[in-house]
Amino acid sequence: MAGEELINRWDSYLGKLKERYFEILAQAEEPLNGVIEGLQFDNVIIHNVKNGLHNQTVLQLFAKAEEGWGKMQTEIYKSGNLKLIKEQGGKLASFRDWLNTEFTKFEVGLFARAARKILDNVKQHIDEKKLHRCTQCAAELPINVYSFMAVNIKCDSCGSVNTYQPDDRVRALEYYVLEPLAEESALEPKLRKDHDKSANKEYFTKYYTFLMDNVPEKRESYKRTLDERLNNPFFG
Ligand SMILES: [Zn+2]
Numbered sequence: 001m002a003g004e005e006l007i008n009r010w011d012s013y014l015g016k017l018k019e020r021y022f023e024i025l026a027q028a029e030e031p032l033n034g035v036i037e038g039l040q041f042d043n044v045i046i047h048n049v050k051n052g053l054h055n056q057t058v059l060q061l062f063a064k065a066e067e068g069w070g071k072m073q074t075e076i077y078k079s080g081n082l083k084l085i086k087e088q089g090g091k092l093a094s095f096r097d098w099l100n101t102e103f104t105k106f107e108v109g110l111f112a113r114a115a116r117k118i119l120d121n122v123k124q125h126i127d128e129k130k131l132h133r134c135t136q137c138a139a140e141l142p143i144n145v146y147s148f149m150a151v152n153i154k155c156d157s158c159g160s161v162n163t164y165q166p167d168d169r170v171r172a173l174e175y176y177v178l179e180p181l182a183e184e185s186a187l188e189p190k191l192r193k194d195h196d197k198s199a200n201k202e203y204f205t206k207y208y209t210f211l212m213d214n215v216p217e218k219r220e221s222y223k224r225t226l227d228e229r230l231n232n233p234f235f236g
Helices: 003-037 044-079 083-125 128-132 168-185 187-192 198-214 216-230
Strands: 151-154 161-164
Touching: 003 044, 003 083, 044 083, 083 168, 083 187, 168 187, 168 198, 187 198, 198 216
Parallel strands: none
Antiparallel strands: 151 161
16 A cells, blocks of 8 residues: 555544544533433532543543554555654554543533532522521621631620531532632643643642632632642742
8 A cells, every 4th residue: 555545544544533532422412411410519420420431532542543553554564665654653642642632621621510510509508597697696697608617706696606617518519619610710721731841830820729719718728739839840
């Protein structure tokens, strides 16, 4: 087979695998909507779904690409045009990068969708009144419902000290809702950071700034983590 013909065949093979990638995710869309609709206060099931889809797309399609490349190599040796090995082999690595980038976009989007649904559920199930009343005199206490940490608050009416314990579902928001939404806000540098070291800092800055803005009471702790990340010479 002539070199040009081999290249065309290889390009079209990889092109078909890319089409297959989108087909698999399109087929998953409807069942996935059902899963998201059925979420309550955590995203555990989403991790399982994600692992399954990662296997079906990234792992299996890359295995197919490797298989195709094996056949290509055989054909290239037969053709005697050995410079094609190095030239065309690079497309295998590019395909792997493509799969990983596409899947990261999908994954971050999926967890963000789940996060919005969980946030809705929590909002609907939180009894704001119950959380806001003094245990002694039932006067209203100035408590932020979406507080993640236990705090002691003195009641203005009777002077007794109430310990506010955030609802477990509210505590869980940090992990199931805010972190996925922070990832979403930092997606652009996240996609670049494997190939561009400077994007790492941009990624951490966006990620932690989102958390600092949305969880003011933990601002200092996030700020410290961000500073540690930014000053880590590994990411310089
Ligand atoms: Zn009171």
